[in-house]
Structure formats: structure tokens, C-alpha cells
Amino acid sequence: MSRAVWPMPVSVEQIAVVVRRMSSEERLRLVELVPELKEALAPVRTLSQAKESARMLQEEMLEGLGGELLRADEAFLGGLVLEEYWNLPDRERARLWTEWAEEDWDTFEEVDVSLNTVPAG
Amino acid sequence: MSRSIRCLLDKFVARRRLEGLLKLAEGRDLTEEELWAIDLLQRAREQNIQLFVTGGTLNILRRLKVLPRYSTVIAAFLERTEGAQPTRYCKRWARRLRGFGFTREDAHILALASFGTSQRKNVLGMHFVATYDQPLINQWSLQHNKIEERLEVMRRDLRAPYDQVTLPHVLRPEEILPSGEDG
Numbered sequence: 106m107s108r109a110v111w112p113m114p115v116s117v118e119q120i121a122v123v124v125r126r127m128s129s130e131e132r133l134r135l136v137e138l139v140p141e142l143k144e145a146l147a148p149v150r151t152l153s154q155a156k157e158s159a160r161m162l163q164e165e166m167l168e169g170l171g172g173e174l175l176r177a178d179e180a181f182l183g184g185l186v187l188e189e190y191w192n193l194p195d196r197e198r199a200r201l202w203t204e205w206a207e208e209d210w211d212t213f214e215e216v217d218v219s220l221n222t223v224p225a226g
Numbered sequence: 227m228s229r230s231i232r233c234l235l236d237k238f239v240a241r242r243r244l245e246g247l248l249k250l251a252e253g254r255d256l257t258e259e260e261l262w263a264i265d266l267l268q269r270a271r272e273q274n275i276q277l278f279v280t281g282g283t284l285n286i287l288r289r290l291k292v293l294p295r296y297s298t299v300i301a302a303f304l305e306r307t308e309g310a311q312p313t314r315y316c317k318r319w320a321r322r323l324r325g326f327g328f329t330r331e332d333a334h335i336l337a338l339a340s341f342g343t344s345q346r347k348n349v350l351g352m353h354f355v356a357t358y359d360q361p362l363i364n365q366w367s368l369q370h371n372k373i374e375e376r377l378e379v380m381r382r383d384l385r386a387p388y389d390q391v392t393l394p395h396v397l398r399p400e401e402i403l404p405s406g407e408d409g
Contacts, residue, residue, distance in 0.1 A: 118371060149403045150269070155261040158268035162302060163250040169298030175252040182289055187252060202241050205289055206282030210334045213281070215314045218347045218387065225232060225351035226392035 230274045233354040234310055234339045237331070239263050239399055240283040242358070247299045259358060262399045266356065269402075270306040278310035278352060280338065308345050310352070315380075315388055316341035322376055326369050332362055339394035340377070351391050356399045366396040 124132065136142050167174070177188040183201055190198065235243065246260030256264065270277050287303065290296045320330075320337035328336060339352040357363065366373075374393055381389045395402075 150262070150265055150400050152258065152261065155265035155400070158265040159246070159250060159256055159261055162247070162264060162267065166247070166251050166298050166302055169301065170251060170295075175248070175295060175299075177252065179252075179295055180293060182286070187248065191254070198245075199238075199241070202237070202286065203282075205286045206237065206280075207285050208237075208280060208282030208331075210320075210330055213312055213317075215312050215316055215341075216343065216347060217314050218343050218350050220386055222343070222348060222350045222387045224387055224390040224392065225349070225353045225394070226390070 230276045231354070232276050232278060232349060232352040233266070233270075233356055233402060234278045234280075234335065234342065234352040234394070235263075235266075235283075235307075236335050236355060236357040236359065237280065237282060238358050239266075239356045240279045243267070244283075244286070244299070244303055247302050248296075251299050266399045266402070267302075267305060267307075275306070275402075276344070277307040278342065278344070279307060280335070281309055284309045310338055310342040311345065311347070312338055313341045313343050313350065313388070315384060319377070319380065322380065323373070326373060326376075327365065328362075332359070336366070336394070336396070340391045341388070350387055352394050354402050355394045355396045356402060357396060358398060363396050363398070 124135070127135065175187060178186045181187050181190050182205055183190075193201070240263075242257075242259045243263035243266070246256050246264040249256050249260065250264070266275075266277065269275060287300050291300060316334075316337050319341050320333045323333040323336050324330065335355060335357075339355045341350075342352060343350055370393070377391070377393060381391065384391075
């Protein structure tokens, strides 16, 4: 059984402009009228799936670690042990990460790819 | 690898992923962001996604490699993951993106997602950028049409295959949906 396809009288971009001008109440009303929007915006994965992924990965890593977990006093980067690293505020951990990464956004080298390289898209 | 979906992890997602792996190896509980970053690896296995990180993340792994107890964590991090190499025109596109108000670092990440390649140099550009930076996601989304127009102007002057580069989707890790899935 085929479904009739109605041409869009306005573009998605035009609809987006209208939505941006709406108040919060109007946007909530829109979601009530178009419940499909909720489905489109829902996370692709559930948290329970993510927890299961973590559990499986932990099992695999434990095997690699010979069944022995890393210790809290295990030496880590920057002269810290793991426990000390976790005790730092997240902002400080981010700062250390930037320092350790030594990312170079100015003088990096660009490489060339061949004509038959597959572009994304 | 050329047919797989390609996803570039920004610095923050890469950090969450490594911290999540360290916590798993230590038996600690993970935060929600760490769980999603870890889940991306499982999804990469199941859905043929190739993950990429920046050179800075690789530098951190190199430092960590000196400590042998972390070899398992590093191996887990590098599964289906490699460093993205900037291609020709990456710097030029990053400069154009800065004109849209992106920070220096964000502009380079976004430019690398269009003008970046694998270690084998057999692909060009990424389909997704995974980030937890909501202001970046919003800014990208709001200015997307103008950025696309700017890229189109730049593409006209480029030779193949650079004249076919595209813009990535910029999303949170849990929202990334490889095309072709029903969802």
C-alpha cells in the first residue's frame, strides 16, 4: 500500500527560522502536536546499552591485566598517582590534559591524498 | 576501511574515553559522559565506525606508554581508532571557520573533520565530530547553511578530490547514528 507524498510548501530552513522565534510554550505545544519530533531527538543509544558496553570492555581489559585491577597508587602522568589524578577538579584535569597533549595548531604539516581517495558524504 | 563511517573525537570526548577506560581498569564507577564515550567504541565494533583522534591525544598515549601497566588500557583505546592527519587546505579552511566565530581549537577540529585523512591516506574527511560542547553544536547548527556556502566557494578553486569535501555532522557521542540504520 503506497502513501501519498505531499510536497513541502516551505523549506526546512524556513520552518527552522519560525521555530527559533517561538516562545518556550509554543515549542512545547509544537512537540505535542508533532510527537515524531521527540523520537527524532531521542538519544540513539540507551544508558543500559552503554553500561553493558562498559561491562564487556572491563572483562576484556581485566584479562589483559592478568585479572589484577590497576591500583589507586599506580604511577600516572605528571608525577601523580591515579588516586591523586582523580582527586583533582575536572577543570584541573582538563588543564593537565591540554599541557600533556602539546597540540600544535600552527605549524602542523599537511599531507596530500591521491585522486582516488574516498571523500566522506 | 574506505566504506566505514568516520568519526573524529574532540579532545574532551577523547579524555572522557581514556578516563573511562582507566576507571574500568581500576574498578571505579563511570560518569554518564564516560559511559557514552566508552559505548562509542562498542558501537564502532558493531557498526563499522572508524574513530579518529587528534595528534594531541596520541601524544598523551605516547607518554602513558612509558608506564607498562597501562598497555592494556592503551590497546583498548586504540582499537578501531587512529590519529587523523590534516590534509592540504586544512589550515586554510580553519582560517575561514574562525571567521564564523569559532575558537582556534574548535576551528581546527572542524577543519580536520573536512580536510583530514587516515594514516594510510585512503580517505578524505569525517562524517561526524563527537563532542560534548553544546555551544559548539549550537553554533555549528545555527551557521551551517552559511558555512556550507563558504565551503562551496572554496571548493570551486580546489582540485579533485578536495573539491568533494563535505561538512561533518557535529553531535554528542550518544546521538551519532550511522546512515543506513533504521534507528
